[in-house]
Amino acid sequence: MRSRVTRHLQAFFYSLGQLVRSPGSTFMTVAVIGITLALPTALYAVLDNARRVSGGLADGSQVSVFLKVAPESEGGRRLLADLRGNPRVGEVQVISAQAALQEFRDFSGLGDVLAGLEENPLPSVYVVRPRPDLSAAQLQALVAEWQARTEVDRAQMDLQWVRRLGALLELAQRAVLLLGVLLAIAVVLIVGNTVRLAVLNRREEIEIISLVGGTPAFIRRPFLYSGTLQGVFGAIMALLLVGFSLEALSGPVQALASLYGTGARLEGLDAAPSLGLVLGGGVLGWLASRIAVDRHLRSLRV
C-alpha cells in the first residue's frame, strides 16, 4: 500500500517536473485549453447573471381582465368566484373603476382634466396572476377562455416579455450546453495530441521500461498525470480569464443597470461551478491521455 502511494507520488512529481521543464510548450497547451474552456464558462456566467436579473423582475405574467359589468354586479361576482376557483390561477386582485381612476389621476397629473369628466371612462379590472409553471400555450388558452365570457370586455396579457425572455434564456442555456460539449471534445483532442507527441518523444524510454518488466499501468501513469494536470491548469486558466473579463465588464454593466434604475451587478462564478470546472478539466485531461496512451502503446507493440 505504502509503496503504491510512493509510486503514484513519484509519477505525479515526475510528470509535474516534465511540464515545468518545458514551460513554453506547457504554457501554450494550457492557454489553448484555458481559452477553449473560457468560452462556455463565460457564457454560462453571463446567462447566470441574466437569469438572476430577470428572476427579480417577475415570476411570470399577469393577465388584466377588463370588465363590461361592475364588480359588485352578479356577473362580476360570478366571474371573480370562477377566477379564484380556477386551479391554474394564483391570485386575483380587484381594481374597481373608481380605484383605477384614482390611480390614473395620481400618476398622470391630469387630475383637473379628469375632474371635468361626468362619467368614469375606465372599466373595472381583475388582475389575475396565473401560476408561474404554466406553459405559454396553457396561458394563451386561459386568456382566450376569459375573453370569450360575456362579462369580459377584454382579457390582456401583461409582462409577457418576461416569459419570452425566460424562454429565450432557456434556449441560450441549451445552446451553451451544446457548445460546452463541443469544446469539451476539443479539449480532449488538444490534450490527446500533446500526450500523443509525448508518447512518441519518449518511445525509446517506453520500450526500455517495457523490456525490463514495466507493466502497462506503470508506463501509462506519468502520461495520465501529465494529461490530468494540463486539464486542471487549463481549467484554472479559464477561470482566471473569465474572472478578469467579468471584472472588466462590471463597470459598464453597473452604469447600464443604474440607467434602468436597478441595482443589478455582474457577479462572478460561484465556488461550486468553479470547482466543477476544475474537476471537469482534470477528468477531460485524464480521459484524453488515457485514450491517447492506450492507442499509441498498442502501436508501439510493447
Place this chain on the structure above:
Amino acid sequence: MIRFADVSKRYPGGKEALHAVSFEIADGAMVFLTGHSGAGKTTLLKLITLLERPSRGQVVVNNRNLARFPWRRVPLLRREIGCVFQDHRLLADRTVFDNVALPLVVSGVPERELARRVRAALDKVGLLSKEHSYPLSLSGGEQQRVGIARAVVNRPALLLADEPTGNLDPALSDEVMDLFLAFHQYGTTVLIATHDLRHIRRLRKPVLVLKAGRLEKQIGFDDA
C-alpha cells in the same frame, strides 16, 4: 532453461525469419548464438522475451510455455530475464544510477533495498564511481557495462545479449565477455548472440549456428 520445439517465425509480409528451430539450453549453461546478419539471431531472442510470438512451434522459458502466455503477465516474465543490447539502450537523460535502478523501480523495490542492489550491480561491472555520471559522458565500453549492470540488477535467472561487443574494440570486448563469463560462473544461464568467432574460440562454450533462419549446427552441446 530454454527449449525451442520446431519453432518458426514468419513476419507479416511473408519473410520467414526462423524455420523449424529446435534446441534446448540447460539451467546454468552459457551458450553462443551465431550466424550472419539476418540469420535470425535477434528474432530468436525476441521470441524468448515475448517481444514477438512464434508462428508455429513452442517456446518454453524457465518452465513456462510461452504459447498463449497471457499479455498481462508478460512484465513478470521479463523481470526474470536480463537483456543486453549492442547499442546499450540507456536513457540519456538519467544518471547511471537511475538507469541501472530502472528494473527495480518498475517492480516496486523499496528505496533502501534499491540503492543497495544498484550499487552492488555497479560494483560488479567496476563502475561504482560513475553512478552520478550521465551515459553520454562514458566511453562505449563503460556504457555497455552499465547496460550489463542494468540487466543483472534484478538477479535474473537468464541473461540474454544481442551482439554485446559489436561496437567495441577487441580489448574492451574481451572485458565485456569476461563479465558474462563471471555471471555464468555465479550460476546464471547466459545466451549471447554474436558473429565474433574470436570469443567463441576463446571461451570454448556451446554454439548454436543459424543460417538463413534454420539451425545449421549445434556445437559442443553433448558435454555442456
